Amino acid sequence: MDRTPPQSPIIDFSKVSxxxxxxxxxxxxxxxxxxxxxxxxxTGMSGAGKSSLLKLISAIERPSQGVVTVAGHDLDxxxxxxxxxxxxxxxxxxxxxxxxPKQSVADNIAMPMEVTYTPKKTIRDRVNYxxxxxxxxxxxxxxxxxxxxxxxxxxxxxxxxxxxxxxxLADEPTGNLDQTTTKLVMDLFEQxxxxxxxxxxxxxxxxxxxxxxxxxIELAQGRIKSSRPANExxxxxxxxxxxxxx
Amino acid sequence: xxxxxILSQTARxxxxxxxxxxMTMATVSLSVLIFSFFFLVFLNLQRTGIQLGEYxxxxxxxxxxxxxxEKPLIEKQIRDFGPVDSVVFKSRxxxxxxxxxxxxxxxxxxxxxxxxxxxxxxxxxxxxxxxxLTRLKEFSDFxxxxxxxxxxxxxxxxxxxxxxxxQLVRLIVYLSGGLLVLTSTFMVSSTIxxxxxxxxxxxxxxxxxxxxxxxxxxxxxxEGLIQGACGSGAxxxxxxxxxxxxxxxxxxxxxxxxxxxxxxxxxxxxxxLVVSIxxxxxxxxxxxxxxLRI
Numbered sequence: 001m002d003r004t005p006p007q008s009p010i011i012d013f014s015k016v017s018x019x020x021x022x023x024x025x026x027x028x029x030x031x032x033x034x035x036x037x038x039x040x041x042x043t044g045m046s047g048a049g050k051s052s053l054l055k056l057i058s059a060i061e062r063p064s065q066g067v068v069t070v071a072g073h074d075l076d077x078x079x080x081x082x083x084x085x086x087x088x089x090x091x092x093x094x095x096x097x098x099x100x101p102k103q104s105v106a107d108n109i110a111m112p113m114e115v116t117y118t119p120k121k122t123i124r125d126r127v128n129y130x131x132x133x134x135x136x137x138x139x140x141x142x143x144x145x146x147x148x149x150x151x152x153x154x155x156x157x158x159x160x161x162x163x164x165x166x167x168x169l170a171d172e173p174t175g176n177l178d179q180t181t182t183k184l185v186m187d188l189f190e191q192x193x194x195x196x197x198x199x200x201x202x203x204x205x206x207x208x209x210x211x212x213x214x215x216x217i218e219l220a221q222g223r224i225k226s227s228r229p230a231n232e233x234x235x236x237x238x239x240x241x242x243x244x245x246x
Numbered sequence: 247x248x249x250x251x252i253l254s255q256t257a258r259x260x261x262x263x264x265x266x267x268x269m270t271m272a273t274v275s276l277s278v279l280i281f282s283f284f285f286l287v288f289l290n291l292q293r294t295g296i297q298l299g300e301y302x303x304x305x306x307x308x309x310x311x312x313x314x315x316e317k318p319l320i321e322k323q324i325r326d327f328g329p330v331d332s333v334v335f336k337s338r339x340x341x342x343x344x345x346x347x348x349x350x351x352x353x354x355x356x357x358x359x360x361x362x363x364x365x366x367x368x369x370x371x372x373x374x375x376x377x378x379l380t381r382l383k384e385f386s387d388f389x390x391x392x393x394x395x396x397x398x399x400x401x402x403x404x405x406x407x408x409x410x411x412x413q414l415v416r417l418i419v420y421l422s423g424g425l426l427v428l429t430s431t432f433m434v435s436s437t438i439x440x441x442x443x444x445x446x447x448x449x450x451x452x453x454x455x456x457x458x459x460x461x462x463x464x465x466x467x468x469e470g471l472i473q474g475a476c477g478s479g480a481x482x483x484x485x486x487x488x489x490x491x492x493x494x495x496x497x498x499x500x501x502x503x504x505x506x507x508x509x510x511x512x513x514x515x516x517x518x519l520v521v522s523i524x525x526x527x528x529x530x531x532x533x534x535x536x537x538l539r540i
Contacts, residue, residue, distance in 0.1 A: 060454070083456075084456045087454065087456030088455070088456035100451060111451065114255070114461075115455050115457035115458070115461050117248045120250075
């Protein structure tokens, strides 16, 4: 995926609906664009359609109606070879992680680089850096199924970030993390963003996008409930567990 | 880099399903061993037939010796029927002298016998083109019609037995060849299918990460190729070991000393290797096409 000029969006949803058989409407009439290098938070309650939206961007699902364009490719008309090439340029952290339980942490993180035939030394260096950044160095050779959910989540994020992807999709990336590790993950995302990666983060954690100037779309029952364009900071959410003044 | 990645992926595949890989290689190896064993036996039987053909002579026993004027006429009659290397007339005296030489130290056995108790004969050495079983029969039938001929002898029984044995082994070679085709193709196909099934989750992740077809399919293709190469190589090595053992243990026997046994020629070994590898690769291709969805 070449860096597209600022005027052409890297992601373009045009009146997109997704209906799962027989008649479960996951998304309805969704339209938005994301510019290259931008950051979009997709928020909403569970079942609002956040994961479906990410699945449409990564072409795991096809839209029932409307057009999804990623990096200039209409995903309904993309050829298998183009789709493979597009996916190699995407980092995706899935809600269910989609990691390989019998392989080591390092092997899981290395996978996106393996499939792009990256030299071994580069892979090793990048894996070590990500493990260090996400405080997982001591788990390098541990089999994935021996890790806690939170550790697995960090491995999934490391894998998504491994290849310096121009586009990174993260589905509930901090769902299993504590405050400290959430900060590690958000710092990594910030690093990638500064390097030019477009970030699409689906989350119901308000604290992730509060006090930021990023684009935020709130979904409710498959529709866009509200959309806050970039450069308009939202007020900070109340801290979890904070006592309200009487 | 691409080759290295694909090779390491292949090694990972092989190690993940090592048990079934070994079973498949053993089956391919056994099939190759069975086929090449019978092929080796067949080739040696053929060679034996050819070697023995060189010793074949037809003896026509006569009730009395032909005269000097009759001999050229008889020889012409014989040579007119078919190609012959030599025609030798043996008188009673020559036959006795020959027997005397054969008996060596036991020649005193002949002391009390009449010097003309052996019949005169004609030894006919047919040319190579006449040594085929059916042609020999025709030739001996013809020789029996010669004037003064009483009996014709040419070791018909063992020639017939050798021919039947060669036919039987040829049939076994065909059957074991069929077995080789079936086992190599289907066993490898099943193993690759098993690999695809056991690695379904991994293949799905690879697909989501954008792995290209070469990255996913080539290791599976190579798996079949390696199974074919290792399986057939091991089978042929076992056959060579068996051949060397048989040679070492039986070469001293006088009956076998007459004949020279040889291992499969280099071309046959290469052909068996290439065909086995091709069959195993075909097996893996069948599974890749049938079960792998990318």
